[in-house]
Amino acid sequence: MAKPDFWDNQEKAQAVVDQLKAVRASVDPFEAFGEKIDDVDVLLELAAEEADADTLAEADKDSHALEQDLEGLEFRMLLSGPLDEKGAFLQVNAGAGGTEACDWAQMLLRMFQRWAERMDFECKVIDVQGNDEAGIRSALVEIKGPYCYGYLKNEAGVHRLVRISPFDAQNRRQTTFASVDVTPLADDSVPLDIKDADLEIETYKAGGAGGQHVNKTESAVRIRHLPTGVTVSCQNERSQHRNRKVAMQMLKAKLLRLEEEKRSADAASRYDDKGEIAWGSQIRSYVMHPYQLVKDHRTSHETGNVDAVLDGKLTDFMEAMLREQMGETSGNGRGG
Numbered sequence: 001m002a003k004p005d006f007w008d009n010q011e012k013a014q015a016v017v018d019q020l021k022a023v024r025a026s027v028d029p030f031e032a033f034g035e036k037i038d039d040v041d042v043l044l045e046l047a048a049e050e051a052d053a054d055t056l057a058e059a060d061k062d063s064h065a066l067e068q069d070l071e072g073l074e075f076r077m078l079l080s081g082p083l084d085e086k087g088a089f090l091q092v093n094a095g096a097g098g099t100e101a102c103d104w105a106q107m108l109l110r111m112f113q114r115w116a117e118r119m120d121f122e123c124k125v126i127d128v129q130g131n132d133e134a135g136i137r138s139a140l141v142e143i144k145g146p147y148c149y150g151y152l153k154n155e156a157g158v159h160r161l162v163r164i165s166p167f168d169a170q171n172r173r174q175t176t177f178a179s180v181d182v183t184p185l186a187d188d189s190v191p192l193d194i195k196d197a198d199l200e201i202e203t204y205k206a207g208g209a210g211g212q213h214v215n216k217t218e219s220a221v222r223i224r225h226l227p228t229g230v231t232v233s234c235q236n237e238r239s240q241h242r243n244r245k246v247a248m249q250m251l252k253a254k255l256l257r258l259e260e261e262k263r264s265a266d267a268a269s270r271y272d273d274k275g276e277i278a279w280g281s282q283i284r285s286y287v288m289h290p291y292q293l294v295k296d297h298r299t300s301h302e303t304g305n306v307d308a309v310l311d312g313k314l315t316d317f318m319e320a321m322l323r324e325q326m327g328e329t330s331g332n333g334r335g336g
Contacts (some may be wrong), residue, residue, distance in 0.1 A: 001013075001016060001017075001020070018087075018144065021145075021146055022085045022146045022147070024146075025146030025147065026076065026146075029069075029072070029073055029076065030073060033066070033069055033070070033073060036062070036065075036066055036069065037066065039062065040059055040062045040063055040066065043055055043056075043058055043059035043062065044056075044059045047059055075319050075322070075323075076147070078150075078319075078322040078323065078325075078326055079147045079150035079151070079322070081149075081150060081153075081260070082260070083149055083150075083184040083256060083260060084147050084149055084150025084153070085146065085147050085149070085150065086148065086149045086184040086185050086186070087142065087143055087144035087145065087148045087149065087184075087185030088142075088143050088148050088149040088152045088153070088182050088183065088184060088185055088253075089126070089140060089141070089142055089143075089182070089183045089184075089185060089249075089250055089253050090112055090140070090141050090143055090152060090155070090180065090181070090182050091138065091139070091140045091141075091180070091181040091182075092105050092108050092109045092112075092136070092138060092139050092178060092179070092180055093105065093137070093138045093178060093179045093180075093181070094131070094135065094136065094137050094138065094178050095158070095176065095177035095178050095179065096177070097174075097176040097177070099131060099133045099134050099135060099167050100165050100167055100168075100174055100176045101135075101176045101177065101178060102131035102133075102134060102135030102136055102137055103134050103135035103166075103167070104135070104159075104161045104176045104177070104178045105135055105136050105137070105138070105139070105178040106134075106135040106136045106139075107161070107310060108159055108178050108180065109136065109139045109141070110310075111309070111310050111311070111312055111314070112141070112143070112152075112155075112180075112312070112314075113141070113312070114311050114312025115312035115313075115314045115315075116143050116145070116312075117312065118312050118313070118315075119145055119148075119151075119315075120145065121143050121144060121145030121148055122143065122144040122145060123141055123142070123143050123144075124141060124142045124143075124144075125139065125140075125141050125236070126140040126141060126142055126234065126236050126246060127139065127140040127233075127234060127235060127236045128140075128236075133167075134167070140250075142185065143185075144185065148185075149182070149184040149185065150322075151315070151318050152182045152318075153182050153184075154318060154321040154322070154325075155180050155182055155314075155318070156180055156181050156182045157179065157180060157281070157282070157283035157284070158177050158178070158179050158180075158281045158282040158283060159177070159178055159179070159180060159282065159283065159284050159285075159286065160175065160176075160177050160282040160284070160285045160286065161175070161176050161177070161178075161285075161286045161288070162174070162175050162285065162286070162287045162288065162289065163287075163288035163289050164288075164289045173289055173290070177282065182257075183250070183253035183254050183256070183257045184253050184256050184257060184260075185249070185253060186249060186252040186253050186256055192252055192255060192256060192259075194225070194248075194251070194252065194255070198225055198226050198227050199223055199224070199225060199226070200223070200224040200226055201221065201222070201223050201224075201244070202221075202222050203219070203220065203221055203222075203240060204220050204222065204235075205219075205220065219235065219237070219239060219240045219243055220233065220234065220235030220240075220243055221233065221234055221235070221240060221243040221244045221247045222247070223244075223247045223248065223251050225251055225255065228255065228258065230251060230254045230255060230258070232247050232250040232251045232254065233247060234246040234247040234250065282297060283296065283297060283298055284296045284297065284317070285297065286306060286309070286310070287306070288306055291304075292304050292305070292306045293306070294306050294309045294317075296317050296320065296321065298321060298324065299317075299320040299321055299323075299324045301316065301317055301320035301321075303316070
């Protein structure tokens with residue numbers, strides 16, 4: 001980064017900056033933890049030398065804070081997958097149920113956007129397919145930040161909402177579903193050979209907002225990977241070149257996840273594009289009536305603070321699932 005020509009290639013330079021952020025995210029907390037331990041040692045020595053009860057109480061308080069920090073560092077060590085440090089593409093799709101399901105899909109999208117804000121991650125909307133009355137049929141966002149994919153990867157699956165529907169004139173309780181798909185954000189540092197002969201590429205006119213340029217030119221791009229049948233599309237960018245580039249990133253991300261799942265012992269139980277967005281396949285339930293509860297059906301981790309979860313307070317659920325995968329016991333624990 002100190003080289004004079006470092007910023008000549010903006011894209012490669014940004015990739016290095018992102019890599020540095022990921023390294024610092026791993027190293028800095030451990031260094032800070034070591035400094036805090038040294039500070040507590042000094043306090044304990046002073047308390048022993050001067051027989052000072054106040055100093056001893058302060059050291060005891062700081063020691064308890066260190067225990068909390070240590071739990072956070074242990075969680076970071078759970079993010080050890082080969083792609084965990086990468087960013088992620090997150091896609092939300094409404095299930096069957098019309099406007100109710102589309103509204104739930106939009107609520108889920110906002111939940112993950114708020115989570116990204118809480119984590120100080122960058123979140124960019126790539127594509128949104130709206131619904132005429134309310135909500136969205138689908139949305140794709142790109143989220144960048146240290147270990148973003150490691151946090152989000154277990155959010156893939158069907159999410160179930162139970163509430164009194166605001167779209168039901170009789171105020172009946174409704175159960176609706178939406179799915180979430182998560183793929184790692186691939187870059188040039190990840191080796192993956194995609195042959196041109198294996199790609200079927202077509203262009204078409206974008207159907208969303210964007211003015212005359214978007215709707216009159218074939219700027220949207222759809223790419224199908226023939227060996228696997230994986231299909232991706234992008235129409236949010238103004239140029240066909242940019243849409244193709246983003247679509248290729250998405251394709252690479254999906255192929256990388258397929259490779260990762262082949263190596264994973266629980267790949268068969270993971271939600272994929274062919275999974276049914278309905279009863280029996282949900283990973284988490286969000287109940288707003290007749291009681292308040294969010295429960296993950298894989299770990300039994302739960303909380304009664306539904307509003308906080310829908311406002312992006314998701315890290316505890318992610319941590320519980322990672323600990324479950326590591327064979328550790330996770331209680332219903334802390335509300336972080």
